[in-house]
Amino acid sequence: MTPAFRPTDSSPAVTRLSALAPLGPVSLAALDEAQRQRRKIAVHREVTLAAGSHLGLILSGWAARVRHWSDGRRQIMHVLLAGDLLDMEQAPDPVSTIALTPVEICPTPRTTSGDDELMAAFAQSRMLERFYLYRHIARLGRLNAVDRLTDWLLETHDRLALAGLTNGNRFDLPITQETLADLLGLTSVHVNRTLQLLRRDLVLEWSGGALCLIDPEALARHLDYQPAHAGTIKQASGF
């Protein structure tokens, strides 16, 4: 009731987490407190958490989990957007988290252990991430360049919508074609040619960093694409 947690209502991260699980004043205040410890990370820099901390929250910007090979090949396995959880587990593979744009992160609220609402939102976030990983595997395994690109754009539109970062069919896509290539398992040359096809066929417009999907419903039909609305994914035991 104090205005303390009102201002952050407009935070994309809070918007997303609220959509995943209804958050009461206590949770919102905890998030508000956590956001005060926000830290900025410059483009191309690695996203890390304070030593000992294993869980972070993306507040703004785009980051990516990237696998790289010794010969210079790269594959982006997952993109992190505002409101996404950042799990910094240690793995044997050469995987790192890189800022694709300037990124703001904060540690997750300390009160988490006692806060069922936030726990629920985080559990939901983890389920969604696994769902996105599954979908990305299907995308890379069986779709051609045109479908891969449009399918990913639909998904990204939906994810940004969860955080309130879309404007109808339009959203900011602040990444290069090269990054898109690393994401979709293609070369930047072929991403470029694919984009030209899609622009020519009036599937999308992309200029000045803003992308517009002209007819998302038709695309979704063609791709068998099902949006993952908030609450679409359910599980009983949340641990």
Add this chain to the structure above:
Amino acid sequence: MTPAFRPTDSSPAVTRLSALAPLGPVSLAALDEAQRQRRKIAVHREVTLAAGSHLGLILSGWAARVRHWSDGRRQIMHVLLAGDLLDMEQAPDPVSTIALTPVEICPTPRTTSGDDELMAAFAQSRMLERFYLYRHIARLGRLNAVDRLTDWLLETHDRLALAGLTNGNRFDLPITQETLADLLGLTSVHVNRTLQLLRRDLVLEWSGGALCLIDPEALARHLDYQPAHAGTIKQASGF
């Protein structure tokens, strides 16, 4: 101390979970009890849990999480082996869990909520699954057919080893080339040709359902492959 939970020491599922987190008598007894409710699922049938139950444990056999398209294309996103956790969340995509061989499953122990050891093992199992999903994305995105196949075989060997189901560099691979194709985002024809290359170059032998990797270390070096030993993946907060 009673022999009640001794016999299951030889169960692949228990072997795997014990490798993920040390399990005491209470956890082992709980697993033993759960295994008594084992259920068999025939090949090609969908793997389901009792209504209301959302968590299961694979006891034996091979299962797969499969995405299929309306035109008949299929992509296997993840393979489930003995000791793997089966999360039956509901998702919007047409994803199902199919038995690649006869499969035995059981519900997870009821005592889970109070059993820190089992919780730790399950949390570890979830981390590993995410790690495998990441790696599969990298595989599909950037590796050619030969490397995709060998990389996946190395990983599968390591996973089976966790459950005690390997014999040196040899293990049972009870799936068809068609399934391998659905898994690796290839066609069965090309999987066949790739296997012939690998056999010709003395990379592997595969007959009678048993596969043998001739020089796994050389393969791993060539692929930048890092095995995920038990305990390789760490995270502090396990929720």
Add this chain to the structure above:
DNA sequence: CGCGTTCTTGACTGCTTTCAAAGATGGTGG
């Protein structure tokens, strides 16, 4: 022994990559 499934093979097509170089774009300093 017979039949269905799985494996194998050949020829041809096609999507994507590779290599190389020429434009466009945007930010910076003079």
Add this chain to the structure above:
DNA sequence: CCACCATCTTTGAAAGCAGTCAAGAACGCG
């Protein structure tokens, strides 16, 4: 305000990896 430079985008031609189609061989199970 413009020149300049780094980055990003666009283009063309040629090569390669994987897909498609079709048919025959081998295998395994009842």
